[in-house]
Amino acid sequence: MTNDEIRTLILRELRRIAPEVDTGQIDASQELREQVDLDSMDILNWMIAIHEATGVDIPEADYARMATVNDCVAYLRERLK
């Protein structure tokens, strides 16, 4: 997957979980949870959706490496290699 494909995928799954979010307004270099109201259940559901779409099982310890959209893309790109 290219970076763009990964970005499209994670934002699509995010919109499913938080339909009111305009993902076009998200600053990809800023912390996601400062911009979008997500609770721990939302984050878990998002991780499950990403897992189902990519096969990558993201351990809890790695959540810290996924703070921004750019971080998520970089992390998934590395895991998908």
Add this chain to the structure above:
Amino acid sequence: MADFLMPSLGADMEVGTILQWLVKPGDKVKRGDIVAVVDTEKATIEIEVFQSGVIENIVVPEGQQVPVGTLIATIRTDGEVAPPKVEAKPPPRPFAEAATKPPERRTAPAPSPMPAQPPSAPHRMRISPLAMRVAMDLKVDLSTVKGTGPEGAITRADVERAAKAAAPKPEPAPERRPAPAPIDHHTAMRRVIAAAMSRSKREIPHYYLGTHIDMGRAMTWLQAENLKRPVTERLLYAVLLLKAVARAALQFPEMNGYWIDNGFKHSDAVHVGVAISLRKGGLIAPAIHDVDKKPLDELMANLRDLVKRVRAETLRSSEIADATITMTSLGEQGVETVFGVIYPPQVALVGFGRIVERPWASNGMVGARPVMFTTLAADHRASDGHRGGLFLAAIDRLLQEPEKL
């Protein structure tokens, strides 16, 4: 013959609108089956049936609003013989004619069954409750809507598209006086919350207690547990709180039940209401049933399912009506302290603040620990502060042995 009445789905519900029947006369049902979808002011609720048997008559048609307690269907319970066929009686008090609600809110009749369908197959239009409600609000005739969802299901987008297509062109400057704005669900939900919370503060003499709980053991245990689990089976710490509340409620029966008719009625079952906030504002506290008896995995599955359905607005009647105690957790990003307002006729609400790292002295040593401020709002008619304090201490103790929860 059993009467099936419009259920009361919470202390402040007075009327409900049948959005959709999922059964027809002659259908077999068993206790717990979902038979209808009802719109209340607060949410769209799937109504479960309490008797097993055969649906005899549908008395209130789709689209009609009736008061709580109105006969909406009759059920021939198991063992009864079918009586001679009688015509369905009209509802005793059709609320639509009570001048409170304009009758045009009725939905369009469901399209007739496909000719290819065998007569025994239950006919059911494929449409989500949300789409159904949008259709009612926009007065869209569903028989004209083409579904684009899975298996031809009508989605909210389909309904909105149909409404747009059918909308008449805006007339130029019709009248100066604006038409009364239709009540949207957000406004309706605020009213229901307002009614319940006002009643609570008017009638319930609350007392409040709070204590700090060291969550170190619970979080360490949870981390280790989640390391062993695939992402689909991971637990959130909220399920530990849920189970601890339920186990403590078993030990302190005066926290678990209802204050009704000037007396406390204890409940043997522990159904914990979980306050879940909606994305667009407002909240609902549906119950997870028999929390004390369920393992953590099952509770986690229940909680995930519940949050999903709250946000998709497909709750079931029993979940809305019968919580025996409620908990609220403000999660990781909220504040440290929450003092709840009891949901009548319940008598207690446990509030969990955010877990924060704090200096914590124990055995003469000071260390940094994840600490959670836990509160109890309880009804002083049903219990006293001393017992309330012991109840909170029991929750603390239970959370120190997470592996036993």
